[in-house]
Amino acid sequence: MFEIGEHVIHPGQGVCTVTGYDDAGPAPMIILECKQGHAKTRMMYPVSQSDRLHPTVSREEAQDILDHYDSIECDTFTERNSSLEESYFKQQLKQGVPETVRVAKTMRHRIAEAQAADKKPSSYYSRVLKEAHRRSVEELAVALEISEDDVEEIFAKTYGMSEN
Known part of the structure; x- marks a missing residue:
């Protein structure tokens, strides 16, 4: 599992920051924030698919x-x-x-x-x-x-x- 504040690569968005987790819904979600240009986007990503995310290079x-x-x-x-x-x-x-x-x-x-x-x-x-x-x-x-x-x-x- 990723730490809050860790940067990960989202397959569709690029670099995102893990900002939290949401266990309230039917499926646990990772809360990600991505930046493209000057805008920031917050999105939910299923924990069950977290293997598609990976850390940025060192x-x-x-x-x-x-x-x-x-x-x-x-x-x-x-x-x-x-x-x-x-x-x-x-x-x-x-x-x-x-x-x-x-x-x-x-x-x-x-x-x-x-x-x-x-x-x-x-x-x-x-x-x-x-x-x-x-x-x-x-x-x-x-x-x-x-x-x-x-x-x-x-x-x-x-x-x-x-x-x-």
């Missing part, structure tokens, strides 16, 4: 990912149908860091490849990149106990990238 793992970003390999998964390909990458996002970082790097790479070939990148690349980047920055910030802006600054200064 401070050491987060720092290692930032220190060794260049050595993270892009995902080579391809599918003739772009909808199936997008679904695959969206599934990867549910795992949290380091997979969200790998997906973001893969989408950046694919966009750059298409542009270098004077082709228009698939529209799903940008959609998946935006979500992968958001989730990566959010989780790395929590793990390192710094602001999301600080994580953005690390990416921008060290690797010359930004989604802003």
